[in-house]
Amino acid sequence: xxxxxxxxxxxxxxxxxxxxxxxxxxxxxxALAVGAWKFGPRALLVALVCIVFAVGTEWLYSVLTKTxxxxxxxxxxxxxxxxxxxxxxxxxxxxxxxxxxxxxxxVKTLCGGLGxxxxxxxxxxxxxxxxxxxxxxxRYFVPGVDGVSAATPLHHMVMPSLPEESLLDxxxxxxxxxxxxxxxxxxxxxxGCLVWRKVISPRIPLAYLGTVAVLTLLFSKAGNPLLWMxxxxxxxxxxxxxxxMATDYASSPVTARGQLIYGIGCGALTVxxxxxxxxxxxxxYAILLMDACVWTLDRYTAPRRFGTKEGGAIK
Amino acid sequence: xxxxxxxGVHPQxxxxxxxxxxxxxxITPKQVVIPMQQHIGAPCTPLVxxxxxxxxxxxxxxxxxxxxxxxxxxxxxVAAIEPRPHPTAxxxxxxxxxxxxxxxxxxxxxxxxxxxxxxxxxREAGIVGMGGAAFPGxxxxxxxxxxxxxxxxxxxxxxxxxxxxDVMLRTNLDQVLQGMMILREILHSRRTVLAVEDNKAQALExxxxxxxxxxxxxxxxxxxxxxxxxxxxxxxxxTGREVPPGKLPVSVECAVFxxxxxxxxxxxxxxxxPLTRRIVTVSGExxxxxxxxxxxxGTTFHDLIEQAGGLNDRTERVISGGPMxxxxxxxxxxxxxxxxNSILCLMKDKxxxxxxxxxxxxGKCVAVCPMRLQPLYLYRFVNAERLDELDRLNIMDCxxxxxxxxxxxxxxxxxxxxxxxxxxxKEANAK
Numbered sequence: 001x002x003x004x005x006x007x008x009x010x011x012x013x014x015x016x017x018x019x020x021x022x023x024x025x026x027x028x029x030x031a032l033a034v035g036a037w038k039f040g041p042r043a044l045l046v047a048l049v050c051i052v053f054a055v056g057t058e059w060l061y062s063v064l065t066k067t068x069x070x071x072x073x074x075x076x077x078x079x080x081x082x083x084x085x086x087x088x089x090x091x092x093x094x095x096x097x098x099x100x101x102x103x104x105x106x107v108k109t110l111c112g113g114l115g116x117x118x119x120x121x122x123x124x125x126x127x128x129x130x131x132x133x134x135x136x137x138x139r140y141f142v143p144g145v146d147g148v149s150a151a152t153p154l155h156h157m158v159m160p161s162l163p164e165e166s167l168l169d170x171x172x173x174x175x176x177x178x179x180x181x182x183x184x185x186x187x188x189x190x191x192g193c194l195v196w197r198k199v200i201s202p203r204i205p206l207a208y209l210g211t212v213a214v215l216t217l218l219f220s221k222a223g224n225p226l227l228w229m230x231x232x233x234x235x236x237x238x239x240x241x242x243x244x245m246a247t248d249y250a251s252s253p254v255t256a257r258g259q260l261i262y263g264i265g266c267g268a269l270t271v272x273x274x275x276x277x278x279x280x281x282x283x284x285y286a287i288l289l290m291d292a293c294v295w296t297l298d299r300y301t302a303p304r305r306f307g308t309k310e311g312g313a314i315k
Numbered sequence: 316x317x318x319x320x321x322x323g324v325h326p327q328x329x330x331x332x333x334x335x336x337x338x339x340x341x342i343t344p345k346q347v348v349i350p351m352q353q354h355i356g357a358p359c360t361p362l363v364x365x366x367x368x369x370x371x372x373x374x375x376x377x378x379x380x381x382x383x384x385x386x387x388x389x390x391x392x393v394a395a396i397e398p399r400p401h402p403t404a405x406x407x408x409x410x411x412x413x414x415x416x417x418x419x420x421x422x423x424x425x426x427x428x429x430x431x432x433x434x435x436x437x438r439e440a441g442i443v444g445m446g447g448a449a450f451p452g453x454x455x456x457x458x459x460x461x462x463x464x465x466x467x468x469x470x471x472x473x474x475x476x477x478x479x480x481d482v483m484l485r486t487n488l489d490q491v492l493q494g495m496m497i498l499r500e501i502l503h504s505r506r507t508v509l510a511v512e513d514n515k516a517q518a519l520e521x522x523x524x525x526x527x528x529x530x531x532x533x534x535x536x537x538x539x540x541x542x543x544x545x546x547x548x549x550x551x552x553x554t555g556r557e558v559p560p561g562k563l564p565v566s567v568e569c570a571v572f573x574x575x576x577x578x579x580x581x582x583x584x585x586x587x588x589p590l591t592r593r594i595v596t597v598s599g600e601x602x603x604x605x606x607x608x609x610x611x612x613g614t615t616f617h618d619l620i621e622q623a624g625g626l627n628d629r630t631e632r633v634i635s636g637g638p639m640x641x642x643x644x645x646x647x648x649x650x651x652x653x654x655x656n657s658i659l660c661l662m663k664d665k666x667x668x669x670x671x672x673x674x675x676x677x678g679k680c681v682a683v684c685p686m687r688l689q690p691l692y693l694y695r696f697v698n699a700e701r702l703d704e705l706d707r708l709n710i711m712d713c714x715x716x717x718x719x720x721x722x723x724x725x726x727x728x729x730x731x732x733x734x735x736x737x738x739x740x741k742e743a744n745a746k
Binding site for chain 2: 001008
């Protein structure tokens with residue numbers, strides 16, 4: 001009998017990369033469904049184009065570099081879908097395609113592929129699109145009313161004056177915006193599933209949203225600080241960013257303290273950019289900026305060494 | 316106050332497999348292979364020669380320094396003294412005895428009275444830590460004398476499949492408790508704790524019934540979680556203390572012995588008999604009849620597997636110990652030694668490691684590491700042979716429990732690489 005002599009452990013858990021990625025896709029579906037319902041089937045078309053181009057780019061890369069085809073791990077599909085979630089349903093399809101190619105080719109594979117990218121590929125691609133096609137990426141339609149472009153509630157927040165939509169409408173998704181960002185309810189439901197499935201820890205989203213809440217409450221720009229805080233949390237991509245973007249494995253810290261600091265940093269920068277920025281784009285740039293700090297954060301927030309009083313990593 | 320250890324995982328335990336049958340069968344092998352090294356420390360020198368007749372319990376090897384003797388586990392004739400494969404130590408000189416099935420016993424030792432006599436009886440009986448580490452029992456007791464306030468009997472048995480300690484508690488609870496009382500008196504411990512995980516309902520029922528007669532012993536039922544039975548983690552769970560890096564439990568005034576070790580101490584001190592047999596779990600999906608046996612030390616894996624109905628033809632690996640930390644065997648002629656608690660026969664794991672492991676940076680390895688290391692960075696730096704970074708990230712603290720590898724969705728060979736990294740660092744430091 002031929003016995004295998006391998007290192008322990010001899011059993012493995014049932015966590016798998018593709019299972020995790022599939023969980024993320026499923027968790028995004030409620031928000032995508034709201035987008036499709038509010039903006040029509042074109043929202044789904046945008047998502048499809050982004051996913052196809054993201055997966056296709058990764059496949060093409062593996063062919064050209066003669067490396068293993070990594071598309072079965074579903075991570076490229078997640079990137080494509082996440083990018084679509086940040087785009088308006090009216091975006092020209094070719095712009096979505098360009099964004100997906102950029103996300104996978106430049107941000108992900110050129111950094112070394114899965115787990116190696118410094119920046120969140122979907123957000124980096126969105127930032128890229130914002131720079132070169134600012135109009136296409138920010139033209140929003142009022143849900144249900146065809147052809148009427150509108151300022152999103154976020155534009156009001158930057159102006160600042162409170163949007164016309166009620167807080168409840170914004171919580172449910174009755175407002176203009178990107179495909180996947182309008183319904184906080186759907187995003188929270190998806191995030192809750194990811195926490196329950198142990199795909200993400202709630203640390204980053206809670207730290208992120210908590211920081212935005214506290215800062216907007218303290219530095220309110222409206223008569224009623226609570227109302228201002230509510231609109232601040234529900235407008236723009238804060239929910240989508242805090243739950244699905246900032247928790248991206250490759251571009252977020254792995255230590256508990258690092259995750260807290262990262263979440264707080266994302267929240268603080270989001271508010272800062274919204275208050276003092278030219279673009280109404282706090283979330284994208286806040287997360288990208290914090291992404292650049294991840295390795296440093298991990299290094300200086302290493303858990304306390306077992307059996308000692310001081311931290312483990314810093315000697 | 317409730318203490319917990321950090322991290323940890325919940326593998327599928329599969330313990331009921333080997334406890335379904337209630338009979339604890341005793342094995343009588345035709346031949347036993349008794350290695351001269353079954354403990355951490357110096358090996359024994361054989362005290363018998365080929366052709367000599369030996370009695371059950373007769374001392375057949377002893378040595379100097381950190382060393383405890385070994386005894387014949389059957390009566391019979393010495394057939395050979397030669398290097399034989401050992402389950403964890405490569406080739407080791409072994410005394411091979413042909414069983415005459417008479418079980419003619421060597422005279423029992425006189426029962427010890429004083430502390431020194433008891434310690435010497437523990438040594439003479441060849442007692443080592445039977446949970447896996449095989450540290451000489453008398454040496455551990457001696458270093459702990461007067462220096463510990465907490466004595467812990469480890470019956471966590473957190474490794475999946477293994478039920479040897481569980482069965483020990485079910486069948487020989489009195490010996491365990493008596494053994495604890497003996498050591499408690501020698502060590503002058505303030506607290507004497509029997510630590511059991513809460514997945515051993517039958518054993519716990521028995522303990523609840525018996526422990527009233529031992530008011531000095533405190534029962535601690537711990538929530539089942541791997542690696543609770545690891546010494547450092549158990550001390551943390553019981554006392555909240557953390558053993559400093561590179562130090563022994565005595566540095567935080569604790570001493571931990573496996574429950575089977577306590578039973579062996581009882582038999583040595585109160586009955587005058589040496590350690591010649593132990594309970595071994597033979598289990599896993601690849602074995603026909605998983606069960607526990609009372610096994611003379613030196614019985615080969617091959618014989619035991621045969622007694623348990625044999626392996627099926629999809630067997631992939633046979634492991635000495637548990638699935639998380641045990642050692643895969645290539646040669647089934649290796650014998651059961653004092654620290655062998657289990658022979659595990661497994662088929663191919665459906666979650667087996669990937670051919671192309673990729674780190675997602677998901678951080679689950681950091682969350683489960685009971686030593687609070689950062690396995691993903693250690694892995695990266697082992698591959699890059701960055702010894703300075705490995706040292707900075709305290710790779711030597713790794714207890715190789717396997718929690719990180721078990722959890723990793725990218726199926727990285729973490730523990731395997733850490734062993735390599737530790738070796739590199741040790742070699743570099745030796746220069």
